[in-house]
């Protein structure tokens with residue numbers, strides 16, 4: 001593993017040309033009712049390459065009027081179009097076709113993710129792979145959505161129908177600009193709903209390319225509508241639109257609360273996947289090597305911009321110094337730089353805003369008395385939103401850096417004494433998205449799995465996410481569970497039919 005190298009900023013000309021052509025080839029308009037259209041206002045906004053700060057593309061800025069058009073198209077497709085009425089096998093085929101097209105364009109999609117989001121190209125390829133898996137998984141579900149036959153009195157016959165909800169508004173963030181589409185659109189479509197998707201303003205390009213592929217896959221018009229634009233305008237319009245039956249949101253807890261309020265007006269179904277400050281607990285008996293590498297991946301992958309990032313690393317006192325030393329060595333081996341360089345293992349943060357935010361937390365941490373073991377500052381690159389992978393020691397669980405979501409490559413190491421202390425400190429947070437436990441003691445692992453108030457607990461691993469397994473938050477990390485059968489429940493409603501015989 002090499003030193004923390006300055007980025008080979010100068011992108012080879014060939015690559016620069018290829019990437020700008022790629023950005024140019026993507027549609028820059030809104031997808032409404034199967035057609036691409038400019039925003040009614042004529043407004044556009046720029047999306048920036050976070051590694052170079054160069055403008056990648058100018059994209060339509062959808063507003064409330066465009067949202068209304070898209071909701072109308074989705075409503076028409078739901079009430080009168082073929083999608084909810086077709087044989088479920090046909091929906092399966094269509095979702096499989098989407099997966100097939102994603103696969104056929106995997107390299108291009110990965111490049112678009114890296115361009116718009118900044119994550120290293122190998123991680124972007126991983127994201128494309130996971131996106132495909134989620135579509136294949138929900139393609140299978142379309143033919144497996146059952147009702148019940150209930151033990152009614154002999155003179156009655158009672159059964160249930162599990163029906164789609166209707167028009168689903170889906171607002172997604174920039175940290176998984178393609179995978180979040182699969183989490184939202186995959187199950188919604190499998191169940192026979194229609195959708196209006198609002199991608200994050202930082203990363204519209206993968207979503208727009210996705211829209212084009214969905215049309216190519218034969219998704220009927222109006223079933224998938226895409227409105228690029230900003231949160232307080234397009235996003236808020238979608239969240240409060242009376243024609244939307246369900247709103248699904250992934251993003252900050254702050255905005256999640258606004259969405260919940262907006263949905264109250266007409267009692268929309270709501271699912272929220274929000275922030276986290278997940279405890280990752282390392283006991284002295286854990287395998288040191290794998291706990292160090294797993295914990296490093298748990299906080300440094302995707303530059304730490306992961307809702308379930310293991311950002312509070314609790315280390316048992318007796319191994320605290322050694323663990324800190326080893327984690328710092330691992331951080332030192334991370335190559336921060338051009339995300340298209342195959343040797344790069346960490347790219348820039350997504351935006352100037354996130355860059356400032358994370359650097360602000362680093363300053364706050366130092367002021368509160370945390371010590372920088374490694375990193376703790378912006379990257380050496382002259383351009384781009386780079387932050388060095390950072391390990392902070394002497395962190396107390398009451399410090400701001402241990403209470404608020406930083407969403408950057410910043411590991412805060414907090415000491416603990418025993419199981420009870422680990423659970424107490426681990427749970428002392430408003431969040432409850434995920435937790436990690438590293439130990440060789442089987443019963444301790446199970447006891448902590450129960451004690452930790454989190455939607456996912458990883459034992460001797462961290463950050464594994466699979467469409468078979470539900471994902472979501474306790475406490476202020478959200479409402480509802482996505483993935484697995486749980487997303488089918490999120491995108492359907494139950495009707496009870498009673499027949500007098």
Ligand code: NAI
Nearest residue numbers: 172173199200230231232235236251252255274307405407
């Ligand atoms: P955000 O929550 O503002 O943005 C996420 C999505 O919501 C974007 O599509 C945005 O356009 C939309 N949005 C924003 N305001 C809205 C509103 N009033 N109504 C409807 N939609 C709205 O998150 P942001 O500002 O990008 O990041 C701020 C912090 O949020 C991060 O530092 C991180 O702590 C957290 N976050 C958590 C994510 C997660 O995966 N749970 C993802 C992104 C951010």
Ligand code: MG
Nearest residue numbers: 231251252255
């Ligand atoms: Mg915001």
